[in-house]
Amino acid sequence: MLIAGNWKLNCNLKEAIQLSSSIFDILNKKKVLSEVALFPPVIYIDSIKKMNKNSNISIGAQDCSKNVSGAHTGEVSATMLLDIGCKYVIVGHSERRNGNHESNQDIFLKAKSVIDNKMIPIICVGESLKDREAGNALQFIESQLKESIPINNNNNEFIIAYEPIWAIGSGKTATPKIVTQVHIMIRKILNDIGFDGENVSILYGGSVNRNNAKELISLDEVDGFLIGGASLDAKHFFDIYNFVEESV
Numbered sequence: 001m002l003i004a005g006n007w008k009l010n011c012n013l014k015e016a017i018q019l020s021s022s023i024f025d026i027l028n029k030k031k032v033l034s035e036v037a038l039f040p041p042v043i044y045i046d047s048i049k050k051m052n053k054n055s056n057i058s059i060g061a062q063d064c065s066k067n068v069s070g071a072h073t074g075e076v077s078a079t080m081l082l083d084i085g086c087k088y089v090i091v092g093h094s095e096r097r098n099g100n101h102e103s104n105q106d107i108f109l110k111a112k113s114v115i116d117n118k119m120i121p122i123i124c125v126g127e128s129l130k131d132r133e134a135g136n137a138l139q140f141i142e143s144q145l146k147e148s149i150p151i152n153n154n155n156n157e158f159i160i161a162y163e164p165i166w167a168i169g170s171g172k173t174a175t176p177k178i179v180t181q182v183h184i185m186i187r188k189i190l191n192d193i194g195f196d197g198e199n200v201s202i203l204y205g206g207s208v209n210r211n212n213a214k215e216l217i218s219l220d221e222v223d224g225f226l227i228g229g230a231s232l233d234a235k236h237f238f239d240i241y242n243f244v245e246e247s248v
């Protein structure tokens with residue numbers, strides 16, 4: 001089980017240090033059964049990582065460049081993220097797909113770069129409300145999976161996060177029925193394209209909070225959460241973590 005906190009474009013340095021210290025203080029005293037990973041803004045990763053040298057809490061980045069190096073102003077490469085101690089990189093979050101016009105091909109290149117650098121990409125997929133209402137959700141996710149996941153002969157690890165766009169930051173969580181149906185379909189597609197779907201972790205993300213986490217994590221098909229808003233409050237994050245730990 002993985003509990004991932006995606007801080008997005010939030011916190012100044014002082015707040016980022018306070019938030020991560022609160023989380024480290026609570027979790028470092030415990031024997032953690034599931035894995036906790038924090039995804040602060042990239043500029044704070046190094047400071048947070050240094051504060052947390054001996055902990056079992058992992059650190060990741062919210063995105064990376066699809067390019068390896070060169071004339072790409074403002075970009076941060078997967079190699080640079082590895083250098084500062086990242087274990088995971090989120091790629092293809094809908095806020096980047098939509099807000100930054102990233103295509104499946106871009107996500108493919110990013111995920112490949114992450115894998116080439118021996119880190120684990122968390123590849124996000126998920127449909128818009130329009131696609132869901134039109135009955136196209138599964139088809140849409142299928143093409144995202146087929147076009148975004150690098151086929152790697154070494155069977156390197158990757159994680160999928162199902163994040164329906166209409167559930168992100170909206171307070172509307174996908175129902176257990178939807179989550180189960182989509183996660184089963186994702187495993188089937190993974191099998192179809194040559195992976196062992198049963199052995200790929202699939203996270204759910206989209207308005208996960210302390211009120212719905214217990215029910216969602218009880219679903220057989222859910223291997224953890226990608227949490228946005230609720231990860232910015234250490235107490236809320238810890239409550240969600242506790243529900244996940246109870247389910248392990």
Ligand code: PGA
Pocket residue numbers: 006163167168169170205206207208226227228229230
């Ligand atoms: P949310 O965000 O929990 O605030 O809905 C989830 C995400 O975007 O990863």
